Amino acid sequence: xxxxxxxxxxGYEDVYANLGRALALLNISALDVxxxxxxxxxxxxxxxxxxxxxxxxxxxDAVLHHLRANSENLKIYVVESDATVALADxxxxxxGFVPILHKWNAEFVNLSKIRAVxxxxxxxxxxxxxxxxxxxxxxxxxxxxxxxxxxISTITCCLKNxxxxxxxxxxxxxxxxxxxxxxxVNSVICPDLCLVDGITAQGSIWGxxxxxxxxxxxxxxxxxxxxxxxxxxxxxxxxxxxxGHIRKSASSKVGSMRYSLxxxxxxxxxxxxxxxxxxxxxxxxxxxRRTQQQFRAEGRRRG
Amino acid sequence: MRVxxxxxxxxxRRGHLPVYGTMPEVEVVGITDLDQRLLKEVSEExxxxxxxxSCEELLQDDSIEMVDICTPTPSHLEMVKVAxxxxxxxxxxxxxxxxxxxALEIERVVAENGTKLCVVQNWRYFPSVTATKERVSKGxxxxxxxxxxxxxxxxxxxxxxxxxxxxxxxxxxDFGPHLIDMILWLKDFQPIKKVYASGGDFSxxxxxxxxxxxxxxxxxxxxxATADISWVTAMMLKFTxxxxxxxxxxxxxxxxxAISETRGFPTPLDDAGFLLRKxxxxxxxxxxxxxxxxxxxxYKPLIVGFMSSINGRGEIPVPVEHALMTNTVLxxxxxxxxxxxxxxxxxxxxxxxxx
Numbered sequence: 001x002x003x004x005x006x007x008x009x010x011g012y013e014d015v016y017a018n019l020g021r022a023l024a025l026l027n028i029s030a031l032d033v034x035x036x037x038x039x040x041x042x043x044x045x046x047x048x049x050x051x052x053x054x055x056x057x058x059x060x061d062a063v064l065h066h067l068r069a070n071s072e073n074l075k076i077y078v079v080e081s082d083a084t085v086a087l088a089d090x091x092x093x094x095x096g097f098v099p100i101l102h103k104w105n106a107e108f109v110n111l112s113k114i115r116a117v118x119x120x121x122x123x124x125x126x127x128x129x130x131x132x133x134x135x136x137x138x139x140x141x142x143x144x145x146x147x148x149x150x151x152i153s154t155i156t157c158c159l160k161n162x163x164x165x166x167x168x169x170x171x172x173x174x175x176x177x178x179x180x181x182x183x184x185v186n187s188v189i190c191p192d193l194c195l196v197d198g199i200t201a202q203g204s205i206w207g208x209x210x211x212x213x214x215x216x217x218x219x220x221x222x223x224x225x226x227x228x229x230x231x232x233x234x235x236x237x238x239x240x241x242x243x244g245h246i247r248k249s250a251s252s253k254v255g256s257m258r259y260s261l262x263x264x265x266x267x268x269x270x271x272x273x274x275x276x277x278x279x280x281x282x283x284x285x286x287x288x289r290r291t292q293q294q295f296r297a298e299g300r301r302r303g
Numbered sequence: 304m305r306v307x308x309x310x311x312x313x314x315x316r317r318g319h320l321p322v323y324g325t326m327p328e329v330e331v332v333g334i335t336d337l338d339q340r341l342l343k344e345v346s347e348e349x350x351x352x353x354x355x356x357s358c359e360e361l362l363q364d365d366s367i368e369m370v371d372i373c374t375p376t377p378s379h380l381e382m383v384k385v386a387x388x389x390x391x392x393x394x395x396x397x398x399x400x401x402x403x404x405x406a407l408e409i410e411r412v413v414a415e416n417g418t419k420l421c422v423v424q425n426w427r428y429f430p431s432v433t434a435t436k437e438r439v440s441k442g443x444x445x446x447x448x449x450x451x452x453x454x455x456x457x458x459x460x461x462x463x464x465x466x467x468x469x470x471x472x473x474x475x476x477d478f479g480p481h482l483i484d485m486i487l488w489l490k491d492f493q494p495i496k497k498v499y500a501s502g503g504d505f506s507x508x509x510x511x512x513x514x515x516x517x518x519x520x521x522x523x524x525x526x527x528a529t530a531d532i533s534w535v536t537a538m539m540l541k542f543t544x545x546x547x548x549x550x551x552x553x554x555x556x557x558x559x560x561a562i563s564e565t566r567g568f569p570t571p572l573d574d575a576g577f578l579l580r581k582x583x584x585x586x587x588x589x590x591x592x593x594x595x596x597x598x599x600x601x602y603k604p605l606i607v608g609f610m611s612s613i614n615g616r617g618e619i620p621v622p623v624e625h626a627l628m629t630n631t632v633l634x635x636x637x638x639x640x641x642x643x644x645x646x647x648x649x650x651x652x653x654x655x656x657x658x
Binding site for chain 2: 051295299
C-alpha cells in the first residue's frame with residue numbers, strides 16, 4: 001500500500017498558511033487532537049535556525065498555532081533530549097523557542113531529565129528501550145525533523161529524529177549500529193504525524209550541524225515516517241534502498257517505502273553533497289577515532 | 304617525578320594521562336574528581352594507584368611534587384591555593400581564571416608560597432609555530448606591524464555537559480586564551496597599551512554571554528594585533544595567524560601545521576607551494592598517525608619543559624606572568640564590549656589589583 005505524502009512550497013514568512021494547505025492535502029482539515037500532544041523538534045547541535053541544522057522556531061510556531069486553533073485546553077509538550085553535543089535546556093533558550101512556547105502555552109520537556117520506562121523489544125540490536133515516561137503514556141506524537149545530510153546515516157529526517165527521543169546522553173555509543181537502532185526505536189516510538197521543516201534544509205558532507213543551508217522551500221507532511229524519509233532521500237539525491245535505516249525500518253513494518261505525492265511540486269535542489277567526499281569523510285572519521293584510541297592506549301600501556 | 308592530578312575530565316583522559324603514560328620519568332600517584340564513578344573508571348584505565356574525593360586528600364601524600372590541575376576554570380583559584388600552600392608545583396590548564404581578579408590572586412598565592420606554576424599552552428609546540436617564532440625572533444620579518452589572528456570553533460557542547468563555559472566571558476575564555484597567548488608570545492609579551500573589542504551575543508539577547516568578538520590590541524611599540532574569536536560560525540576549528548612585518552609576512556595555519564612566508568607580490572605560485580606543503584603534511588601526518596593527535600602532541604614538550612624548570616634547568620615554559628597578561632587582555636575585551644570603549648590595560652590592572 002502506498003502512503004500519502006503532502007508537499008507544499010513555502011518560506012518561513014507564510015509557513016502557517018502553507019502548513020495548513022499541506023494538512024488539508026493529507027485530509028487533516030485541522031489538527032483536532034484530544035490526547036496530550038508531544039512534539040519532537042530537532043536540535044542536534046548549537047546551531048542557529050537559519051543554518052538548517054535545527055527546527056526553525058517559526059515552523060514550530062505554525063504547528064502550535066494549528067494545534068491551538070481547535071483546543072485551548074490541550075496539553076502540548078515540546079520535547080528534545082540531551083546528547084553528546086546537545087544541551088537541550090540551553091538550546092531552547094538560545095535559539096528563540098521560549099517566546100513561542102509561552103505564546104501557545106506549550107511546555108518544554110527535556111527527555112533526558114524525566115523518568116524513563118524500560119520496554120522490552122525484539123529489536124534488530126536493542127532488546128530493551130528506555131522510553132521517556134511522556135512517550136510511554138497515551139499521546140499524539142508529532143515529529144518535526146529537518147532534512148539533512150549525515151555522514152553516518154547518509155540522511156537524517158523523520159526516522160532519525162526519534163533516535164533523539166532516547167534519554168541517554170551518550171547516544172553516540174549506538175553509532176556503529178545506527179541503522180538497526182533507528183529501526184528499533186521507531187518500532188516503539190512511532191510518530192502519528194510527520195511535519196518536515198524543509199524550508200531550509202541542510203546539505204554537504206558537514207551535516208548534520210555544519211553543512212550548507214539549502215533553500216529547499218518545502219513542507220513535507222505524512223503519517224508515515226518511512227515514506228517521508230524515502231521521499232526526502234530522493235530529494236537529497238540518494239536511493240532510499242541504499243540507506244540502511246530506511247530499508248530496515250520498512251522491513252520492521254514501521255512504514256512503507258512506497259508513497260504517492262499530493263500537492264506542490266518540490267523543485268530539484270542541489271544538496272551539494274559528493275558521495276565520494278562522504279565516503280572519504282567516513283574513512284577520515286574512522287581513522288581519527290583509531291588514532292585517538294591508539295594515543296590513549298599508548299598512555300595506558302605503562303600505567 | 305611524582306604527579307597528582309586534579310580533575311578527571313576529557314582533557315585529562317584524552318590528553319594529559321596518555322602523555323604521562325609515555326614518560327618513564329613520571330609517576331602518576333593519585334587523582335581526584337567530584338565524579339566518583341568517572342574517577343574510578345579513569346584510575347582503573349590508567350592504573351593510577353590512588354583516587355580520592357578532594358584535592359586536600361590527594362595532597363596528603365607528601366611525595367607528590369607536581370599537581371596537574373584540569374578542573375573547570377572557575378575552580379582554578381581554589382585548587383591553586385590548596386596546592387601552593389602545600390608547596391607543590393602546579394601545571395594548570397588554560398586559562399588562569401575567568402576573571403582578572405582571580406588571576407591576580409593566583410599570581411599572588413604562587414609568589415607568596417614560592418611554588419612554580421606553568422599554564423598549559425600546548426599549541427605553541429606545533430613545528431610550524433616554533434618555526435614562525437624563530438623567524439620572528441631572529442628578525443626575518445623585520446619589526447612586526449600587525450598580527451591578525453583567527454580562532455573559531457563551535458560551542459563547546461561536546462567537551463562537557465556541565466555548562467561552566469557559559470559565564471559572561473563565554474567564547475573569549477574558551478579558545479581565546481590560546482589565540483591571545485600566541486599573539487602575545489610572538490610579540491615577546493611586550494606591553495599592551497589599550498584594547499578595544501566589538502562583539503557580544505550574536506543571538507541578540509537569547510544568550511547571556513559573549514559568543515563572538517573581534518579584539519583589537521594596541522601595543523606600546525605602536526604595533527597592532529586583532530583576534531577574531533567565535534562560537535557561532537560553521538567551523539570545527541580554524542586557528543590561523545597572519546603576521547605582517549616590515550621585512551616580510553608569514554601566514555600560519557596552526558591546526559594544519561603549515562606556514563607560508565611571502566614578500567613582494569604574492570603570486571598563485573606562492574599559494575600553490577603552500578597548498579602543496581599543507582597537503583604533504585596532511586598526508587604524512589595521516590600515515591604517521593600524528594594528524595588527528597593535533598594539539599595533544601604539544602603536551603609532552605610542555606610538561607618536559609616544566610619538569611626541567613622545576614629541577615632547576617631552564618625557564619618555566621608558560622609562566623604565570625604570561626597567562627596573567629592573556630587574562631588581562633580577555634578581561635579588557637569583555638569590559639570593552641560591555642562599555643563600548645577602549646580599555647587601558649594599566650588602569651584595568653590597577654582597578655582589579657587588591658590594595
